[in-house]
Amino acid sequence: MTLPDLDALRRAAKPGLVALPALGLAAGLGLWWGGQAGAASAVWMLATLPVLGALVVEIVTTLRRGETGLDIVAAVSMTAALVFGETLAAAVVALMYAGGQHLEDFASHRARREMTDLLSRVPRTALRHRDGGLEEVPLDAIAPGDRLMIRQGDIAPVDGSVAGGLALLDESALTGESLPVRRGSGEAVMSGSTNAGGAFDLMATRRAAESTYAGIVRLVEQAQASRAPMARMADRYAMGFLALTLTIAGVAWSVTGDPIRAVAVLVVATPCPLILAVPVALVAGLSRAAHQGVLIKGAKVLEVLGQVRGIVIDKTGTLTDGRPGLVAIERHDTLAEDEILRLAASLEQASKHPVAQAIVAEARGRGLGLGIPEGAVETPGEGVDGRVEGRAVVVGGPGFVARRLGLDAPEGGGSEPGSVTVSVAVDGQLAATLTLADALRAGTGDFLAALRRLGVERIVLATGDRRVVAEAVTEGLGFDAVRAELSPDQKVLVVVTERKVGPVMMIGDGVNDAPALAAADVGVAMGARGTAASAEAADVVLLVDRLDRILPGIEIARGARAIAMQSVMAGIGLSLAGMIAAALGHITPVQGALLQEAIDVAVILNALRALRIGPGRPEAGEAVARATDLRETGGGRMRR
Template sequence: MDQTFSDRIKVTLLLLALAGLATGIVLHLSGHPAQAALAWTAGVLPALAALIVEIVRSLARGEIGLDIVAALSMTAALAFGETLAAAVVAVMYSGGTFLESFAEGRARREMHDLLSRVPRTATRYTGDGIEEVPLDAIVPGDLLLIRQGDVVPVDGSVASDGAYLDTSALTGESLPRRAVRGDDALSGSTNAGDAFDITALRPARDSTYAGIVRLVEEAQQSRAPMARMADRWSLGFLAVTVAIALAAWWFTGDPIRAVAVLVVATPCPLILAVPVALVAGLSRAARFGVLVKGARPLEAMAQVRTLILDKTGTLTDGRPQIVAIERHGALSEDDILQLAAALDQASKHPVAQAVVAAARARGLTLPVPAEVEERPGEGVTGLVAGQRVIVGGAAFAAARTGGEAWQPGRFPFGSVLVALAVDGRIAGHLVMADPLRAEAAQMMTRLRAQGVDRILLATGDRADVADQVVAGLGLDAVRSELAPEGKVALVTEERRAAPVMMVGDGVNDAPALAAADVGVAMGVRGAAASAEAADVVLLVDRVDRLAQGIEVARRSRGIAMQSVVVGIGLSVAGMVAAAFGLLSPVQGAVLQEVIDVAVILNALRALRIDPA
């Protein structure tokens, strides 16, 4: 059933129940008891009918829930003429289901952002030119043109002298790579340089990016949703309720006592307290930049024991940064950065953009370069303030100055060197790296304190790079060189031992996010696909907010459980009192309302949760 239509039905049932209760009260007070009974009955019947349909569906799925108690209480109250009590129960129940629906919302949305990124057409060479063709028309061996900024539509091999590919959506690697003739060009990667050609190796339906889309869909379908917390108590509570009601009827011969027991037993503390506490938790988590897509993911967060983290963009910033500036002449560090950034203004290279951003952050004035020539993926040459400047890879600069490529020996493994040459001489080097987030170490300590027993790294990077980056964090394991399906396999393996949370930011992480008990996406700069596949999205670019989110989830769930235990305890006490004739059905319904108010007020304490 469409979720929007289902929500409308719940709203309608609540309005009908409220209208019936209010109309009946007015008629009763105006001296028309018969018409009041009809109004109360009219308000009950739609809710009861919808409840019976839901019970039948649940039983068909092999599930037994507390909805049966509510149906028994309304049915018994109508059967024995206690229409006011039945109307009160109908309002309580329909209000509870509406609130639960509001709390959960839709836990999943269509993967429209992921699918919209998949190219619909490709540019193919023909005998006398080029043409736009649908992806389905591409066959292995076709020669395709990949323009600047295009997403590679199918897996292929580079047919030009070189290409510059941004593969971050596939591998999570933040730095684009240079590809030469014959290298693989995977679908889903982006052309970050000049136009180039590829030879298609396989149809679109069998290509890498299409496989990632399928992995997300399959993982979402295979993942069993968590049962409502209330349903875990259903069999025991149902048995106790029926036993007390039958015993009261058997020993006294008065069916009204059984009705009173059933009315008091209507499990509104379970139906109401849980969603109220979790909705409050959702609201509180959002205040800290943690968007949780419903009450079920929040409850799942509270039970996480294993955390799997992606590296690039999650534990690291995901953007190359300058970690050192090496001088090889009279120029100061600011001079080196200023000249390099001035020339890099003419380049779209991610490293060039990072250099420009660093210079502007220092407040440096950047002259406009002239006579700029760029070799995509290698470097840029041009004039800056009358000086001939070269900026690029160490080998690129060395080849144009007659010097040797300089290699650092004391900087982070996997660093990228940006050489600067001025008027034919190497003037300095910028050492670029994707450093660990400053808040990562503190987050690990807080996560351990929150009961996360096992923390792993899952990355597509090389093992030596991954080990170097996370050294000292105290991770339980590092899994490197993982393809998207490898991350899914890791999540599946870890889920056999304990509930798993997966955190990532790239398209390549989306299948693993969908497969985990809780998937968390970095929403500020992460891929839209990962945000769609995830249960939780961090709206601020700080991974340590994850610890705050988990704390809010655990405390919200604790408050919900507290409300449940206290509410059910009071309900059982009321059932016993009703069995001994101390409460009439209407009094029992009113008592249940008092219990409801108490547990709701307690549940709202989740709005005041203040995580460390």
């Protein structure tokens, strides 16, 4: 039988292992009260043996895996209690141990709730349009370009875009946002989103295995299978704790000559909170972070995230939106601002240039009706000219438009660092000058201040952009250092250098950030718009395109680690105190078993507090609230 088969068999047998000692304990107490002490002792022994046998199998299995565990203490205590005739204590220990295992399973299941919910929501099939009808197909059969019907309540099976009409989507399982969002025709839809409105058509842009939700599921499965250094610490100290327990028990027996005191010591030490509190608290932290839209790839990452002291941040697409946005329109004739923008955007539909797409997006965002461009001719890198609704329109760089109008090229240094200037001419007259820039994410100043309040000592900007742009971007934002004009390998060097203050986090979103993300103690990728390479290299993926979401992630990591340590220290302290009291004869074996179970229940319930973390501390919560405010603050607009 393989190890996975043994694991499944043990899980199936757990309810019976709880029922047997419970029934045996009750039956034995009935016999004892009826004056049949010998029969009661025999029943208690029989009730203990199945649990002890299962525990021995568990110990052998873990040893075959090269691991040791504190379950050995439980086996030793039950064996000692049976050998010295303390059958009632042995039955109580058996019941408490089996019940404790069930309690730990319940707590772990409760702690994994948000992560398990993500896995359970994976759709299996989809409705695809084909030959004028609908067919139900498995996800693997969906290809880019397929048109799918998403009914109310359905989960988007693949990444795509709205193929017509309006979609009302519930993205709470992915991002933690409770309010549904609207997506219009052509707008992107993340796989894993739930249709909260009427049915709509989705045009697939990726295969299921390559879509956002499939990647999230893989990351969740990876996180669930991980173990943190703190959790492995329990294994390292298992034999030491066993040696300490046996020493105290041996000294009590040798000094007093009473083996029952040794049994009481062993019983009080069964099992140790070290093996219960740590995994429950850390898994609860992973689950809580997932609920906030922060996917942490395992308990080890959670631990390190809670200890971060330095942060290196990429610029384009991370600190900024990563795409140009319209900042200002300076009119030069009598045409209304919206009319100038409408005509310019109508013509720019003929271009794939990022600046052209930004102008079109701005016009559509204002609800302007765009016309169809006619005779559009694009001069690559300079501009476009053509006709819109019978009017001659030219859109492009100031020099390009000036030449089309037969004017002298404008003098001066051009745009400010990081910004782009676009001229618009209508019917042979200069109509307006548009200024576009890569906008600073809203609340960036408060976000950086919040990081300081969370204990981050150094914040460094690392960008491949020109130094003049980087300095313009960071002016007044309080960065400790600005590193510009960096190649990917130079970003790695920055990350390594910053380790002088402690564990370093790198936040980025592009392919060029992947090496630095992998080199950092904790790499954070902007998963919503970031590249697959950055998400794969990172340790943490932000499922929503908001930089400030890392704040609750850090707070949850620190809180979960603190709760785990608190539970361990309190549990071990109480166990040691109980062992000393038992060695001095103040606690009987039965009382010791009941005391230890109370300790175990207390530390597990305390570990589950990690499910309620963040933003919990008043100052951190206030900082997060300010950083997530949609108002533009401090740094104003950031230029590319």
